[in-house]
Amino acid sequence: MPVRPDHTHPNALEVRGIGRRFGGFWAVQDVSLTVRPGERRAILGPNGAGKTSLFNVLTGDLAPSAGTICLFGQDVTRTPIHKRIRRGLRRTYQHAHLFDGLTVRDTLLLAVAGVQGSWAQIWPVRQSDARRAEAERLAEVAGVEGLLDREVANLSHGQRRQLEIGIALAENPQILLLDEPAAGLSPAERPKLSALLKALPTDVAVVLIEHDMEIALQTSESVSVLYNGRMLAEGTPEAIMQNEKVHQVYIGGAHG
Numbered sequence: 463m464p465v466r467p468d469h470t471h472p473n474a475l476e477v478r479g480i481g482r483r484f485g486g487f488w489a490v491q492d493v494s495l496t497v498r499p500g501e502r503r504a505i506l507g508p509n510g511a512g513k514t515s516l517f518n519v520l521t522g523d524l525a526p527s528a529g530t531i532c533l534f535g536q537d538v539t540r541t542p543i544h545k546r547i548r549r550g551l552r553r554t555y556q557h558a559h560l561f562d563g564l565t566v567r568d569t570l571l572l573a574v575a576g577v578q579g580s581w582a583q584i585w586p587v588r589q590s591d592a593r594r595a596e597a598e599r600l601a602e603v604a605g606v607e608g609l610l611d612r613e614v615a616n617l618s619h620g621q622r623r624q625l626e627i628g629i630a631l632a633e634n635p636q637i638l639l640l641d642e643p644a645a646g647l648s649p650a651e652r653p654k655l656s657a658l659l660k661a662l663p664t665d666v667a668v669v670l671i672e673h674d675m676e677i678a679l680q681t682s683e684s685v686s687v688l689y690n691g692r693m694l695a696e697g698t699p700e701a702i703m704q705n706e707k708v709h710q711v712y713i714g715g716a717h718g
């Protein structure tokens with residue numbers, strides 16, 4: 463029988479002593495972190511700090527070499543991706559996973575129907591008024607409501623990133639992991655993404671990997687800084703801005 467996630471638990475995500483080794487090299491080492499329901503947390507760190515590897519372990523894309531992961535108090539360290547999804551965890555990737563030949567509306571309808579991966583290219587989704595309404599609601603949250611009939615191939619880079627966030631919000635996730643949503647955006651597209659992140663539903667915990675310091679600090683209430691696979695510092699955006707160690711390895715120009 464499926465275990466129902468307890469979404470009233472004080473911690474949406476609890477990570478203890480997580481490590482991930484590639485051969486003899488620890489890409490992530492002894493990382494612990496707690497995220498409350500609805501919290502907005504940024505993960506910063508220079509190139510190669512271990513941010514994406516940590517995300518991959520949290521989602522189940524990669525198995526950890528050490529440590530435990532709990533979602534709403536339930537241990538999911540060895541739980542496969544699709545079951546973590548059922549427990550309310552979603553992610554976006556650094557490089558968009560979208561199908562160019564579909565319209566924005568069809569892309570969101572498929573997400574609402576729970577159709578994922580390459581099935582989305584061929585799956586005949588049954589449309590109902592409820593599904594159409596939900597797809598339109600997601601388009602609005604993601605700021606692509608004016609583009610519903612446009613083919614994905616004809617979206618700008620920024621619009622694709624917004625659509626990805628809309629997809630990730632289908633079926634009301636409780637924890638959203640966003641892997642560099644601002645990567646590759648033009649300076650003009652960045653404020654729009656920042657506004658979209660700030661306007662995400664307040665009950666959804668958002669963990670965001672971001673190189674753009676301004677976006678990360680503007681949209682988050684807490685920040686974790688990784689360096690060489692380890693947690694270097696944690697705190698409010700203000701505390702992180704003033705942290706000497708963070709200045710040395712990250713703000714001081716070490717990031718790419």
Ligand SMILES: Nc1ncnc2c1ncn2[C@@H]1O[C@H](COP(=O)(O)OP(=O)(O)OP(=O)(O)O)[C@@H](O)[C@H]1O
Nearest residue numbers: 484487488489507508509510511512513514515516
């Ligand atoms: N599959 C892999 N095999 C071997 N080493 C890997 C693998 N994936 C990541 N690494 C190494 O682990 C370290 C952390 O990489 P990771 O991509 O997690 O860092 P990151 O902080 O996300 O970097 P970036 O900001 O550049 O995306 C790097 O040294 C990387 O080369």
